[in-house]
Amino acid sequence: MTESGKRVTSYDVARVAGVSQSAVSRCFKPGASVSKKMRDKVMTVARELGFQPNAIARSLITRRSNMVAVIINNFTNLYYPELLVQLSRGFDRRGVHVLLFTLEQESDVDKMLDQVWQYQVDGVISAARLSREQVTFFEERGVPLVFYNRALQDFPVSAICCNQEEGERLLVNRLHTAGHRSFGVIGGPTDSVVSYQRTHGALDRLRELGVKNVPVVEGDYSYDSGRAAFRELLQGMKKAPDAVICANDVMAIGCMDAARHEFAISVPEALSVVGFDGTATGAWSSYRLTTIDQPLEIMAEAAVNMLLERVENPELPPEQRTFSGVLLEGESARLD
Structure with missing residues (x-):
């Protein structure tokens, strides 16, 4: 807050730091092009003034929530937690927040979608089955969708899969x-x-x-x-x-x-x-x-990239990438 009790804005930071408002915005945007000297200067002033970017205000300007939904079934979440960790890390590096929606059964996804729409997410990664009608609903709403280890037969969708x-x-x-x-x-x-x-x-x-x-x-x-x-x-x-x-x-x-x-x-x-x-x-x-x-880490990174590319450019056509698994020869089977 300023001495008058008003919330500190990016304009205040820019004025004290002697830079433009756009420079302040770039300093708080992950991955934006800005010099280390500029970023350090702006961040120092921001801390001194007690400035925090307003995510809601930014979303009104950019018309994006900076949030994505990940739909996952409970068994995947309980017994394959590495997937969620890798997806979260990938989005976090890009300044995007993840909303997790879990399903008891993949057939329960209809009930979940009503909740997803309420958050006006920028895109969705689904590690659960969706029907053709549900996928069409995403298209009608203009919300990019990428399947993880899922795909639809005879219907074009974006997907990352293991063979x-x-x-x-x-x-x-x-x-x-x-x-x-x-x-x-x-x-x-x-x-x-x-x-x-x-x-x-x-x-x-x-x-x-x-x-x-x-x-x-x-x-x-x-x-x-x-x-x-x-x-x-x-x-x-x-x-x-x-x-x-x-x-x-x-x-x-x-x-x-x-x-x-x-x-x-x-x-x-x-x-x-x-x-x-x-x-x-x-x-x-x-x-x-x-x-x-x-190849979980590679597949998760590919899913993050594929979704955010479609958030930036909704006109991109559906794309499917398939990765091969690797045989791990343990001691539970005779293979010789």
Whole structure:
């Protein structure tokens, strides 16, 4: 506040610092072109005067809220927190704030969108499934949308994806080459696009290799569901399979624990277990999980860039970028 009790403005800072108002604005804008000498001078005066930029006033001028929404399902948030961390860091470096919206199930997204619109966000990254009608609604509102690890068939959308099918085919190839012939699959929720792609990627490759009648049990991406799914697999099979392919790392860990501690099945000597994601938990010494590691940091940065490019230029056409995962050879599967 000034001595008269009025709020300090950028004009006051500019007058005392002997620079223009636009120079003051650039000093407070992340990534703006301004010399270190100029920035230090303006920041010193700003601190002395007690000046803080008014984000609301700036948004009225620029017609942007400087906020983006990230829609994510609870299982991704709980068991894959690295994703949210990387997205937040990417936006923070660009002076953009993140509003997080979490879903219990991907099919609940309709209820969430009503809340998203209230904040007038500049754009949205969705790590949850949206229908074609919902995507069209984004277009009508002029709000850029980028999918993370999701896409729509036969409908152009911007998306950053890991090649789920390619990763599963790689796992199946290595397991089959190592001599595994009896398989079980633990998939994720039926409304998860990622689970569908991973499960069917594995099943399609197994069929190509002549492996038929592969039992599939549905989990919900959680540890407990991985344990329960392995029990269900054994109930439906005459004997334990050579290998179990799990739709994510957390269920694979649950599967391993059930095999070892409930059925005294040795992993990997008597049973190979593989996952997908490359989470830090899977690398713990008790598991050393064999899995497909997604290039999370690169994918998150690409999603941030793709969205902000469309905020700056709404006329950009839809774009999809696909990244390959990397096989992490742990100690949960026999691959030789």
